[in-house]
Amino acid sequence: MLINKRTKEILAKKLVHLKSFYRIGTGLMFRSRKSCENKAFIFHLNSKRKYSITMSFVFFAIDIIMLDKNRKVIEIKKDLKPFTHYNPKQKFKYMIELLPANRNVKIGDVLEIN
Secondary structure: OEEEOOOOOEEEOEEEEEOOHHHHHHOOOOOOOHHHOOEEEEEEEEEEEOOOEEOOOOOOOEEEEEEOOOOEEEEEEEEEOOOOEEOOOOOEEEEEEEOOOOOOOOOOOEEEEO
């Protein structure tokens, strides 16, 4: 589960960990919206980096949460549209992609990944 420690809100019940170069590179490409329901896709980077995020072949909008090495929220991008891209403002260690929802997540919150 993915839980906001400040609010105790469950952000996702199922986690998909993306660690390999291939899995990180493809992310949610060619997946259906239905296959992403109640899931958080967690990108584990080897070091803190600044990756450009592309929505090529992602056919639905998503929310993105960037975390530092302590899993503290450092940046949030809501409702990123299909076939667009986003350049994060900061380097991050973890990136989480979820379907859009009204979540009570703020910069500085710490997320628990179980």
